[in-house]
Amino acid sequence: MTKIICSIIALLSFQLAIAQGSKIKVEMVASNWNVSQETTFEKFDNRETLVLNSGRVTVKNQKIINGTIEVDVYANSIRSFAGITFRKQNNNMEEVYMRMHKSNQVDAVQYTPIFNNESNWQLFRENQARVSFKKTGWNSLRIEVNKQSAEVFVNDEKVMTIDKLITEQNTGEIGLFALFSNRFSNFRFTAKEAVERAKKDSSVSVDPAIITKWEITKSKSYKAEEIYFENFLKEEYITVETEASGLLPISKYIKKSSSGNFEQNEEDYIVASTMVQADRDETKLFSFDYSDRIIVYLNGKAVFKGNNAFRTKGVQYMGHININTNKLYLPLEKGANKIHCVVMDKANGWGLIAKIE
Structure with a gap:
C-alpha cells in the first residue's frame, strides 16, 4: 500500500511540475x-x-x-x-x-x-x-x-x-x-504557455502563375516498362492543395509502398495532373522542379524526362528544389490542355512545384 501511495504522489508531482x-x-x-x-x-x-x-x-x-x-x-x-x-x-x-x-x-x-x-x-x-x-x-x-x-x-x-x-x-x-x-x-x-510574438510582414504577394492545386493518384511501385500514358486516364485522382509557396509535399497526402528506410526504399511514383486553358493556339512557359525523378506529358506526349535525386550529380549534390530550375515552352492548343507529371521518389523528399505563364 505504501508503494502505491508513493507512486501516486510521484505521478501527481510530475504532472504538477509539467503544469507549472x-x-x-x-x-x-x-x-x-x-x-x-x-x-x-x-x-x-x-x-x-x-x-x-x-x-x-x-x-x-x-x-x-x-x-x-x-x-x-x-x-x-x-x-x-x-x-x-x-x-x-x-x-x-x-x-x-x-x-x-x-x-x-x-x-x-x-x-x-x-x-x-x-x-x-x-x-x-x-x-x-x-x-x-x-x-x-x-x-x-x-x-x-x-x-x-x-x-x-x-x-x-x-x-x-x-x-x-x-x-x-x-x-x-x-x-x-x-x-x-x-x-x-x-x-x-x-x-510552457504560447507566447504572442510580433508577426512578420506577410504581405508578399503570391505569384498568380503558380499551380496551387493538383489532381494526384495513389502511389505505385515504379517499373519503367509499365508506364503508359493510356493507363493514367484510368486512374482515380484526388484533389490536393500545395503549400503557400506552390510546393506539393507528396508524402503529406500519399503513403508509399515502402517507407522509412531512406535510400533503401523501393522507388514509388504518382501521377500529378493539371488543366491549362488556352484562348488560342499559343506557347506558354512552364517552370518547375521536382524530387526525385519526373516525366512530363503534354496532351499525352512526353516532353521532358529528368533526374534530380540526392547525389545524382555528384557526392555533394543535395537535390534541393527551386521552381525556376527547369523551363519548358509548351505549345498549347486552343481549349483545354492537360499536363501529367509522373513523379518518382525513393527518399529525402517527394515533391513537385510549378508555374505556367
Whole structure:
C-alpha cells in the first residue's frame, strides 16, 4: 500500500511540475522510453546514456504543445544524424537534427517535417544552418516550440528559426531520432504557455502563375516498362492543395509502398495532373522542379524526362528544389490542355512545384 501511495504522489508531482512549467528531466532508463531493438542504455562519462543506432524512440506517456525540449549528444565525427522528434502523431511529426560530421557546413543542422514516416529535407532548404560543433564531449540541442514556429539552439547559441512548422500539428509525443549510432544524455523538457510574438510582414504577394492545386493518384511501385500514358486516364485522382509557396509535399497526402528506410526504399511514383486553358493556339512557359525523378506529358506526349535525386550529380549534390530550375515552352492548343507529371521518389523528399505563364 505504501508503494502505491508513493507512486501516486510521484505521478501527481510530475504532472504538477509539467503544469507549472518546471523543467522535467527524463532519466535514460528503459522504463521511461518506448524503445526499439536499436536502443541500449549504458553508463558513460559518469552519465546515464541512451545509445540509438537508428530510428526513433519516444518518452512514455508524454506529449507537448508548446515549450522547450533539450538533449545532450556526444561528439561524433562519423557520418550520422542525431536529433529531437516532437509533436509526433503516428507517422507524422516534426524533426530537428544535428549532423556533427558536417560541422561548419551550411547543412550541419536541419529541420524536416515527417509525413507517413518519410523525411522531406530536400524540399525545405531554407530550414538548415551552418553550425560548428564541439569535437569532444557533449553538444546540446534545444528546441523552443511556440505555436506553429520554433527556434533551434546548439550549445546555447541560436542557430535557426523555423517560421512555419509544416505538419501544422498542435501537439504530440516527444523523443529522439538517430540515423547511424549516436549517444544521448540529459533529456529534459518544459511545457510552457504560447507566447504572442510580433508577426512578420506577410504581405508578399503570391505569384498568380503558380499551380496551387493538383489532381494526384495513389502511389505505385515504379517499373519503367509499365508506364503508359493510356493507363493514367484510368486512374482515380484526388484533389490536393500545395503549400503557400506552390510546393506539393507528396508524402503529406500519399503513403508509399515502402517507407522509412531512406535510400533503401523501393522507388514509388504518382501521377500529378493539371488543366491549362488556352484562348488560342499559343506557347506558354512552364517552370518547375521536382524530387526525385519526373516525366512530363503534354496532351499525352512526353516532353521532358529528368533526374534530380540526392547525389545524382555528384557526392555533394543535395537535390534541393527551386521552381525556376527547369523551363519548358509548351505549345498549347486552343481549349483545354492537360499536363501529367509522373513523379518518382525513393527518399529525402517527394515533391513537385510549378508555374505556367
